[in-house]
Amino acid sequence: QVQLVESGGGLVHPGGSLTLSCAPSTSIFSATRMGWYRQTPGNQRELVANSYSDGKRNYADSVKGRFTVTRDNAKNTAYLQMTSLKPEDTAVYYCNFGGIERAPGVYVTDSWGQGTQVTVSS
Numbered sequence: 333q334v335q336l337v338e339s340g341g342g343l344v345h346p347g348g349s350l351t352l353s354c355a356p357s358t359s360i361f362s363a364t365r366m367g368w369y370r371q372t373p374g375n376q377r378e379l380v381a382n383s384y385s386d387g388k389r390n391y392a393d394s395v396k397g398r399f400t401v402t403r404d405n406a407k408n409t410a411y412l413q414m415t416s417l418k419p420e421d422t423a424v425y426y427c428n429f430g431g432i433e434r435a436p437g438v439y440v441t442d443s444w445g446q447g448t449q450v451t452v453s454s
Contacts, residue, residue, distance in 0.1 A: 333440055333441050334360055334432055336354050336356055336429060336444065337354065338446065339352070339353050339354075340352040340448065341449045342449075343451045344450070346417060346452055347417065349413070351412065352368070354366070354445050355410075360432055361433040362432075365383070365430035366383050366410035366429050367379065367380075367383065367401070368401060368428070369426045370421075370424065371447075379392055380401075381399055383401045385405070389401055399413065399415070400412075414450070417450075422450060423450060424449050426444055426446075428443070429442065
């Protein structure tokens with residue numbers, strides 16, 4: 333497993349924007365999938381968005397048109413640009429990488445970040 337480090341969470345007013353980032357703490361060769369999930373107290377972790385190495389992306393219906401997932405393959409870093417934020421977006425956001433190659437042909441298990449709190453409130 334690889335340790336992922338997230339940053340960029342915080343408090344924002346409704347309608348505001350935030351950008352989260354996620355990068356491995358140690359060097360990896362590549363990751364097929366870089367994604368974001370979120371969780372609120374008492375609820376299951378849910379998918380927000382995934383970005384794949386072939387360029388494909390998918391989003392939860394609740395964030396389509398407002399959130400954008402991007403990746404920097406040279407840095408093996410994932411980003412989640414969040415705009416038009418709503419109070420219901422308040423959650424702990426986790427990044428998740430899949431298909432991780434620590435070195436060419438050396439695969440490790442999917443990995444999670446530690447989570448970063450996003451609070452949308454006036």
